[in-house]
Amino acid sequence: MILPGQTIGVLGGGQLGRMLAQAAQTLGYRVHVFEPQSQCPAGAVANREVNASYDDLAALTAFARSVDVITYEFENIPAGPLAALAALVPLYPRAEVLHICQNRQREKAWLRANEFPHVRFAEALDGDIAAAVAEVGLPCVVKTADFGYDGKGQMKLATPADLEQAVAIFRGRRCVVEAWCEFSRELSVIVARNLPGETRAFPVAENIHTHHILDFSLVPARVAVETARAAEALATRIAEKLGVVGLLAVELFLTTGGDLLVNELAPRPHNSGHWSLDGGETSQFEQHVRAVCGLPLGDPSVREPTVMVNILGDAWHWSDGKVVGAPDWPAIFATSRAKLHLYGKTEPRPGRKMGHFTVRAENVEIAFAQARDLKRKLTRS
Numbered sequence: 001m002i003l004p005g006q007t008i009g010v011l012g013g014g015q016l017g018r019m020l021a022q023a024a025q026t027l028g029y030r031v032h033v034f035e036p037q038s039q040c041p042a043g044a045v046a047n048r049e050v051n052a053s054y055d056d057l058a059a060l061t062a063f064a065r066s067v068d069v070i071t072y073e074f075e076n077i078p079a080g081p082l083a084a085l086a087a088l089v090p091l092y093p094r095a096e097v098l099h100i101c102q103n104r105q106r107e108k109a110w111l112r113a114n115e116f117p118h119v120r121f122a123e124a125l126d127g128d129i130a131a132a133v134a135e136v137g138l139p140c141v142v143k144t145a146d147f148g149y150d151g152k153g154q155m156k157l158a159t160p161a162d163l164e165q166a167v168a169i170f171r172g173r174r175c176v177v178e179a180w181c182e183f184s185r186e187l188s189v190i191v192a193r194n195l196p197g198e199t200r201a202f203p204v205a206e207n208i209h210t211h212h213i214l215d216f217s218l219v220p221a222r223v224a225v226e227t228a229r230a231a232e233a234l235a236t237r238i239a240e241k242l243g244v245v246g247l248l249a250v251e252l253f254l255t256t257g258g259d260l261l262v263n264e265l266a267p268r269p270h271n272s273g274h275w276s277l278d279g280g281e282t283s284q285f286e287q288h289v290r291a292v293c294g295l296p297l298g299d300p301s302v303r304e305p306t307v308m309v310n311i312l313g314d315a316w317h318w319s320d321g322k323v324v325g326a327p328d329w330p331a332i333f334a335t336s337r338a339k340l341h342l343y344g345k346t347e348p349r350p351g352r353k354m355g356h357f358t359v360r361a362e363n364v365e366i367a368f369a370q371a372r373d374l375k376r377k378l379t380r381s
């Protein structure tokens with residue numbers, strides 16, 4: 001067990017690392033952050049910030065020697081350096097888990113090999129997607145195997161003309177081609193698992209994306225109880241099969257036919273779990289700390305129905321590509337049961353996650369209506 005007073009090392013200095021550090025410090029831990037870019041959101045609150053590249057072995061080794069356990073908030077860390085770190089200090093979730101989840105092709109192959117329900121796909125490992133598209137059929141989505149997030153590195157193909165364009169765009173890149181999924185809802189389940197193998201699933205969240213970026217998360221999700229239980233059970237079985245220690249976020253499609261299909265996995269806190277900071281008995285960040293430190297897991301249940309809204313750089317007032325005004329923050333402060341979380345990023349950019357807010361209410365429909373209303377107010381000049 002790693003106990004309060006000891007030091008947690010976090011690889012990655014974005015907002016997930018920042019909220020993780022804050023939760024860990026509340027419990028009395030010290031937090032060291034390793035992040036290539038200086039002045040990062042997590043570094044601003046950490047006890048120590050190290051700025052070096054993820055393949056700087058000397059810097060990583062020194063970092064490992066300064067902490068009692070290492071975790072990460074960022075998935076694109078090269079596997080080689082991670083394995084070296086794990087030899088010096090416990091690293092959770094284990095490097096093998098990250099290796100699978102950081103690459104779409106490996107992740108999907110793992111889901112298939114372990115017979116978890118997933119969207120039909122074909123691999124295009126040589127960077128020639130035509131055969132894979134022919135196998136899957138149109139419409140479909142081409143996704144690069146590495147370094148995708150918030151819809152980056154993806155293209156939907158509906159017509160043969162799209163294919164021609166995509167062949168040129170993705171030439172030479174390892175890709176997967178997925179069948180287009182007609183879903184009625186997007187859901188996610190975040191599961192915590194600790195070293196002794198105890199698991200706790202957060203209640204399923206309903207996620208609404210706009211332009212492939214998470215816009216709203218609603219908890220509890222507006223789905224049948226049996227669907228919610230099935231999603232939580234499925235995510236728990238995946239976490240157990242992977243042997244995750246820490247959090248595992250499982251993104252799911254609920255198809256129009258009523259099936260649950262896994263979209264992607266992330267072995268870390270997840271944007272769709274931010275509601276838990278205000279609406280949960282235990283936040284996902286505290287739960288991650290508990291899991292990687294070998295502590296008993298917290299109660300993941302919903303205290304109050306909550307809707308989380310992402311605040312992107314788009315919410316600022318823009319003119320000729322320049323920021324000319326900030327969102328109307330007082331609108332959030334003036335709303336009861338609304339909470340603002342900003343990540344300390346100084347430069348807003350379109351599509352960049354700057355913060356989020358939550359709204360709680362007696363039921364999720366009311367919270368959702370208030371959240372949409374508040375989102376409109378926030379961006380109104």
Ligand SMILES: Nc1ncnc2c1ncn2[C@@H]1O[C@H](COP(=O)(O)OP(=O)(O)O)[C@@H](O)[C@H]1O
Nearest residue numbers: 119141148149150151152178179180181209212
């Ligand atoms: N096969 C698919 N069918 C329908 N929608 C999809 C499909 N793949 C992705 N999407 C949409 O794009 C979003 C982002 O894709 P995802 O694979 O989760 O990548 P990431 O979150 O890493 O950008 C999904 O949440 C979903 O809204």
Ligand SMILES: [Mg+2]
Nearest residue numbers: 150251263264
């Ligand atoms: Mg996703």
